[in-house]
Amino acid sequence: MKGNNHYIRRMLFSYLPILFITVSVLIFIFFSVMNQLYVRNAIQANRLTAEYVANMVDSSLKNISFDAQEIIEPGGTLQKFLDEPSDRLLDYQVSNLLSGLMVRYGLIDSVYLYRAKDDRVLDQSALRPLGQFPDRDYILESLERAYPGVWSSPRLKENEYLGKRTASSLVTTLGFRVPRNSGSLGYLIINVKVASLNSFVNQMIDPKITEAKLYDAQGLSMDGESKPEAPKSKLGADIVSDYTGWTYRISIKGGQLLEFLFHGSTVWVWLGIGSIVFAIGSTFYVARRSYKPIESIMNRIERFSSAVKGTDRKADETEFAFIDQAIERLITNNMAFQEQQQEHLVIRRQQFLQLLLKGEYEGDKAAWEEERQHFGLSDGHFIVAVLELDHYVQFGLKYNPNDQSLFKFIVSSVTIETAEQHGLKIVSEWVSKNQFVILLISEDGGALEHRMLQLCEQVRSWVEGHLDFTVTIGIGTAAGDEASIGRSYEEAEAAVSRKVTLGLNQIIDAVEVKGKPDGEWFAYLEIIRTVVRQLRLSENEWAGELKRLFGEIAAKRLRKDDVDRLLHYFVFHLEYELEGALPEAIKSFSRDAKPALLAAMESSDTLKQLEAEFAHALGLLSEQIAELSQSRRYNALMREIRDYVAEHFMDPNLSLTLLSDRFQINPKYLSQLFKESIGENFSDFLIGLRIDYAKRLLRDSDVTVQEISDLLGYSNSTSFIRVFKRMVGLSPGQYREEQLKSAGSDAG
Template sequence: MRLSSTLRGSAFITLLLSYLAVFLLPLALGSILYTKTSNIMVENANRANLAMLEQLRQVMDIKLKDVEQISQQIAFNSRLQWLMSNADTAESSDAYKFVEFVSEHMSRYQNASDYIRDYYVYLGANDTVLLPSSKTTADTLFHRLYRPIGSDFNTWRSGLIDHPHYQDYIPVTYETPNSKLDTITFVQTLPLGELSALRGALVFLLDMNKVRSMLTPIEFAYQSSVFILDRENRLLVGNKDDALLWNQHQLASLKSGVPYEYEDQGVDKMLLHTVSERNGWNYVLVMPKDVYLEKVHTLKNWMMTLLLICLAGGGAAIVFWLHRNYTPLRDVVRVLQKEKPGRAALPANEYEFIRETIRMTIHEERELRHILSRQTPVIQASFLSRFVRGHVDVSRMTDESLRFMDIRLISESFAVILIDIADFSGFSNDQSERQWALVRFIISNVGNDLIRERAWGYSVELDQNRVALLINFYKERCAEASLVLDGIADGLMQVIEQRFKTYITIAIGDMHEGMERVGESYFEALSALDYKMYRDHSAIIRYREIAAADRHYYYPIETEMQLINFTKSGDVENVDKLIGNLFHAHFTQRRITPEMGRSLFNNMVSTLWKIINPMDPFYSEVFGEQFEPLKDLSACSTVDEMKVKIREWFLALCHYLNVSRTRNSRQLSERIAQYIEQHYGDEMLSLTIIAEQFELTPQYLSALFKKQMGLNLTDYVTRVRIDEAKKLMKDKKLTFMQIANKVGYASDIGFIRVFKKYEGTTPGKYRESL
């Protein structure tokens, strides 16, 4: 009886614990669910408020980006660069250039952004201010238009140019003729990037009311406060009292996007902020905690009510089921005790240990498979890269190893296609590694889709600008392998060019039998890829088409001597014809290999140097000081570009030799001088016009005239005009504008500037001395 009572007590406790476990399990799950749900709702509230702040930040970043882009367009304007460089030397006659810059360049940005209230360029050399519609002085701007409150004139002006500003945003309140104007003032030092020799500044006045108009709906809808601080924690927009909390609670050290809870005058509040990566501005949202977590509090009340109901109902259910189920169990125990009286205790539960061991084993196996599955793409890519190049010992490849790398091969027939990425600027101007990876990813995916439509295979990324396609043919389609390869290449070219605006060159190797010969197809495609120098950037090159290319070129010494003699004699027609025949014979009638092609080009450059070296005049007179023909040829990507270069060099040398050997060079120079004296009043007269008149190139004409006359042709034209102007100045009735028109200048301003440069004085002072 004592043993039976022990068993009954144990069974009772076990059942009680089981029912309690069953009862407590939903409560525990409910608690967990409540915690998770509460956390999710808090996170949702955080995400919603953060998204609202991020939207505000993105809008502001876009508006500020527009301002910065406009500032760069103005700062890099060539006319502004000239005005800054000549501001300290400009005369009153140059004033129209400032007005012209205002009307043609400054005014075009007036409606570029609704956030820009006004903008101007300040030139420190002459204290000039260029507004979108007028030119004024710094003193007028400060005292009559925009006067910063709390700053005097000198402090304001020195703040613009005494130290450099790079896209600085400063909160400033201006006193205008009608009212006060709150702004965020953008200041950019000119010239852009200069740290010491500061010549001026570009200033934009951003309308603070536009920014406030975005914040007001948010504050009204959520009973909150929103404010913006710059990177130096200066308040740009918002409530000053709330902004003070930023420093009082040392909130600037908080992580962006993480809410912060604090108490303000007995009211619990939540603060959330985000930082702009573009300019370091802080966007801060302050909201009462009750409003911030309103839905969370509602959920908590409901959960507490349900918990009390569950406790009452669950307790009653446990008492009922424990009494009902324990009675039969007690009877069974009594019967078992009578049948097996020697059993003194219940057996230990070894199954629990076994179950736990099995669970841990399954968990460890799952973790191992997960780790291997994450490494499979990397292992696969590494293997395929070596396999395509022929660097894999195929004798050690097994079906199990291929399955491990998730690779399936359907036959022993393989071919390789290489894709060389030439230009994706039409798809994206970003040349970062991330963008290169995106382009390779696109080509690989498109290539995989096209392969699987006709055969089997994989795409492999080889280099930054190169992707390989490994094609494994079905046995029944090996006879039409060429059609399959052409279909894949044509489809890939069409999709990548038309949809993604990317220019590629595709090289196709032949099909080979056996895994050990995959490398042969790869090197065939690699050889075909070299022939892109004969094609445009966008081309499909098949190895079977170029396999029969000649391995030599024809450029005997007789041909070279003909080219030398024709060039030295200035026979332009025969030189052009001979070069054209050489290129036609090697690149049109037949195709030589790229290596032989470059060797032919180098030999022709060597011929050019043989002509140049014994020449008495220096070759720099013909080709310039930086003449490097081999470097220029290596920069050419196609044969046609190389042909144009070589033809230009030889024909330019012919023209120069023709002009140099002309016996009447002196008479020609005198005729040119006479032509200038007869047409100096033509404002279109220039080196190019004179060269066309005498059927010479401008370079040759300039060199010939300077050699014969000892003076640059342009300087000679200017000297003739100035001398004639000095004669006309004796007539006091003629204005400077009339004199300028008579001697070939479109305006008196250009005439005055040139006269002062050559005579050292202005026309007005020169006329007074007559």
């Protein structure tokens, strides 16, 4: 063993050919391919990327411009708003029209309309005088321009939130005169955030290796820095847009260094040869030094092998084989031990997090202290966020369980790595099949919400950019001690549940939705009863009432649980009414419409999806009800009677006797037909019409309760008030007050 050096020779002769061939190939590839191919490909790739970016940005801006020109065409709603007398409904429609433009194009920061006849400005929130509008200076400047209709250079726009001025934002603006030739009626202004444009551009490139810069027509940077256009790199490409006149510059990060490296020189050849010589010499030196401890280990193993008796080792087994077997057993045992420890750690973390979220740690202070020290956490301030997978039903159908587990692991890993990059301490775990909880812990409570918001936004944007699904994240408020963690978790869970009305793939802060009233339930139930009654009576107005119902839900930003509760009542009430009025329709309702409605509530994540599914299912049901109603006896006669009652319901002498004399039908038989055809007694139907008319008067006019009572033929106002309260649940005065509050809330 002492005089045997075959091992070191084998190492040397094994390393040298590999080292020589590897270094030679790398040098050849570096100088041949990189010097000749990469420069040309880099320049061409930058040019193609710049053209693509310019085309995409121009296309988006053109689409915004085309849509804006369509809505200002003569005879449209927008021109009516500018030309005709002021009308709240028209104001609301135009505000929705502007909001719809913002919804279609996420680049748009704000849209507002200046009306020349009264110097007022309408945006998505209110109609106000020009003097109170934060961006009034730009409107006044735009009115003096001779050639509007082109995108402006970046400018600072004044912002406001909840009626207070906030930080200015850098935007590019497109303005149109209305009408186009004179602008005598007003001016339409569309603002696009420069930050949104930069973000849009960065989504089309790889920011790690590529740098994108935008310059306006004057050569100034679009990022707000007042400096002229920088000289173009040799590895960069400039594209000037024919539409906006902006310059799009795409270059490789570190381009100056690459330019220097890409120019071939004999210096690199001599440097490569010197590297080979140095590598060979280093290999001899390192191999000699590395062999000494190996030789010592082998001598010890040899002595140990000769001392051990009764071993099952084979006679021809070498020392390396013996070491290999020992190491293999050690690795196997260690891996098994680490797996077991990892499983215990996962279970322990889950239990620890559940205790924190439920606030049950107080039952065992010692256990809490042990877990706190185990996870390296310190007392301080806490905040909870709940991440929820969007469209989870489709997610479960699209991917098998293994893929689902992989995606969830990716989401949790990205969250942990992002937190580590920002130096944040978190405890995170999947607490349900589609919900992932993030607990941020900090000794410093300052800007805790901002740090959690920044972390969640990076996780959300990463998932959106790299995976085939999206997530919505709800954030609770900060907690000053461990006892308040449960409250923060409940707030985060309530916030994420509001995605059904606020939308998917976003961050929902509990502070933003806290304090926003859900509305009085009787208002929703009233609309539901109206929709069901109109469906049952085959009246086409049900579709408009259904749309109003979903509009009210969206305006109040109800949580998912509240929306489900309302729609379950809708299905129950519809089934109850059909059983009483159209029992022959129950079979088809139970077979087709009801499963479709319940499935829509289960699988739809947004209110828009729910509304579309409900409208489709109820449309089919309405057709079936109409066919059944047509087949009933005396259907035409009963419709004539119903129309007569609807026209003369204010007549105090209207009764079954009067109807029987007019239509030559026995009063008792007429009452039976009325119940079968309409589903209500004559008196209930008549009272319903009168109460509906009374509600319209209370809601839309200033007529007194006594006058309404007289109009409806009641002998005294007390009788009217008693009937109204029994039907609506509120007195006439209370109902009028609630409607005024609701109208004021919507206007605000």
